[in-house]
Amino acid sequence: MTTQHPPAVIPDRLFDDAAAEARWRARFHAPRMSTPDWALDAPDANIYVSNASGVWEVYAWNRATGEHRRVTDRPNGTLSATTSPDGEWIWWFDDTDGDEFGSWVREPFAGGGKAERAIPDVHDGYPAGLEIGHRLVAVGVSTDDGSELFVHGDGKTSRFYAGKDDAGVAALSRDERLLAISHSEHGDSRHPAVRVLATDGFATIADKWDGEGKGLTVLEFSPVAGDPRLLLLHERRGREELLIWDAERDVEIEPRLDLPGEVSAGWYPKADALLVVHFHQGRSSLHRYDLATGELSALGTPPGRIGGAGVRDDGTIEYSWSSAAEPSVIRARTAEGTDRVLLSPPGEPAPGSEPVIDVFVEGTGGRIHALVARPHDAPEGPLPTVFTLHGGPHAADEDRFSAYRAVWLDAGFAVVEVNYRGSTGYGSAWRDAIEGRPGLTELADVAAVYDWLVENDRADPDRCVVNGASWGGYLTLLALGTQPERWAAGIASVPVADYVAAYEDEMEQLRAFDRALFGGSPEDKLAVYQECSPITYVAAVKAPMLVLAGDNDPRCPIRQIENYLERLAARDGRYEFYRYDAGHGSLVIEETVRQTAAEVHFALRAVESRR
Structure with missing residues (x-):
């Protein structure tokens, strides 16, 4: 980087009112x-x-x-972990400062032991699945050379799969x-296929691919020993639905659920029922599906978002729940229907x-669903408004608690979250329309909601x-360049800014995703990459912007962001830059608070200048 970019302003406080200042910070630190x-x-x-x-x-x-015992203690935090089935070991993924490149380590569940490399003769890479x-x-391990899958047992490690494609x-x-x-x-990592192998030699038992544009997502095998049924998601009818597959007999069962939207599921402990998580228009709910009778029973969860959910041996369902108005709690629902807080x-x-x-707006590609929140006791009429665009792109905004949304409301902004084409939960055609x-x-779609x-x-x-x-950061930069008259300011965190350079530097799994999304690599589809890249439109940007980026980000690497800022600086663009030592976002709460304060303060200054 040759240019000294203007730094972001980090205010000591966002609000003059002491109660408001304490409230927004408390939401993040809770x-x-x-x-x-x-x-x-x-x-x-x-x-x-x-x-x-x-x-x-x-x-x-x-x-x-x-x-309760804290297991990991790393400067930039840890999210990926699991247990061995006997409960003796905790496995967690050890990367460097959020770069997502590393290896699995393990340590005793009871504590008292040092973390050790779990499988010493498997090389470092990006994680590509783990089953213990x-x-x-x-x-699984992914590198720039492709994907490799290993099995470890009886003190020996062997590679049973290697290929240039994502696996x-x-x-x-x-x-x-x-x-x-x-x-x-088959060349499309966004719509994967499934192969079932025998572990005593890794011969293929069966392959399943539903064809172009129809992915299969593996959920889990039956929890009962000797039961070979595999639970998956398919999209044969234009949305994600459940599929139970016995690969050894090549027998399928497709549970037909009378539910709008899309679903996921997990097994009950005896494999006689499925715990179904249903998602529709930004909200989720729990249901029990009886495999013998085909009966689907709603479990009475309130409107909002269901996080993780599972069924204990006694039939108790444990799940997290929140709504936009109420913070997340971990709840337990007994088989008899009693619901209580499990953990605080x-x-x-x-x-x-x-x-x-909910707001529904007709767009060129169909009806667009958006979630809108307004500050408490806000007067009728137009307000300063922040359009917060979700990441993914294959994700969705939900009726869930968000300290980030809440601070914008406290600052007097209405908040709009658009489930644009590309979002999940609205069918395969909506997701794949991009x-x-x-x-x-x-x-x-964002423009249609804006206009409405x-x-x-x-x-x-x-x-x-x-x-x-x-x-969402990529869309922000692209919006500032292609819709310059609409925006008073833009704030882009860990964005794609120069798509061609991003492709060169990003992790291989994302290159595979991009090839599927664009129809090829930049070498094959250079004109499309350039048309869809924010750096192409730098000269058209009018609004001030704040850009935030992590030094160790493997998903939206720092070089391509520097390319964009260099070009912006060359034309005397109005911007600020916040650079931090982490990867694709931060797991450190105080760092998140600093970045949020910089973002809201930047926006407040920008809209005040437009009064």
Whole structure:
């Protein structure tokens, strides 16, 4: 980097009112935790991740003794972890400062032992799946050369798969005879195929691919030993639905659920039912599907977002739940229907926030769903508005609690979250509509929602801000260059800024994703990459922008962001830059607070100048 870019301003406080200042910070610092995940054969051995220390780290919970223990302690935090089925070991992924490149290590669940490299003769790389059995461990590694899959057992490690295409370890049967892998040998990592192998020699038992544009997602094998049924998601009818496949007999069962939207699921412990998580229009709910009778029963969860969910041996369902107005809690619902709070992190819970309402807008590609929140007691009429665009792109905004959304409301902004084409939960055609023209397609939907809100006196057209992280950051930069008249400011965190340079530097799994999305590499489709790249439109940018980036980001690498900023500086663009020592975002709460303060402060200054 040759240019000294103007640094972001980090205010000591966002609000003059002491109560408001304390409230927004408390939401970020309030302890949170994931739904506990227990060892398959030792249900008292549980792990979860929590920010209780101020950094997201892995914790162990011994239900028999009630002891909670912090397992990891790393400067930039840890998120990826699992247990061995006997509950003796905790495995976690060890990378360098958030760069996602490293190896799996393990340490005793009970503590007292040092973390050790779990499989010494498997080289470092990006994680591509991990399945741990009693006898065997299967692990996937991705590098710039492609994907390699290994199995470790009886003290020996062998590679059973290698290829240039994206592939990963997906599921291990309960008796460890069968291993399912996901692969994209047909050339499309966004719509993967599935192969089931015999672990005693890795001969192929069966392959399944539903054809172009129809992916298969492996969920898990039956938890019952000797039961070879594999639970998957298919999209044969234009949306993700459930499929149960016995690969050895090549027998399929397709549970037909009378539910709109899309679903995922996991097995009940006896494999006689499925716990179904249903997603529709930004909200999720839980259901039980009886495999013998085909009966689907709603489990009575309130509207909002269901996080992780699982079923204990006694039929108790444990799950996380939140809504836009209410912070996340971990709940337990017994087989008899009694629902209670299972776990509360130590300390004060996060202050609540405002609900979201649904807005449906007709766009060029169909009806667009957006979630809109307004500040408490806001007057009728147009408000300064921030359009917060989600990442992914294959993700969706939901009616969930967000300290980030809440601080914008506290600052007087309405918040708009658009589930543009490319989002999940609205069918395969909606998700895949961005193929061949990513970025510009999503922004047409954002523009339609923007126009509707302005026409209906909800948003002040002179004080609209666009922001987002990752794919949302990419859309932000692209919006500033292709829709310059709409935006008073833009805030792009860890964005794609120069798509051709990003492709050169990003992790191979994302290059495979991009080839599937664009229809080829930049060498094949250079004109499309350039048309869809924010750096192409730098000269058209009018609004001030704030860009935030991590030095160790393998997904949106720093060089391509520097390319964009150099070009912006050369034309005297108005911008600020915040650079930090982490990867694709930060797991350190105080760092997140600093970045959020910089973002909101930047936007407040920008819209104030437009009064």
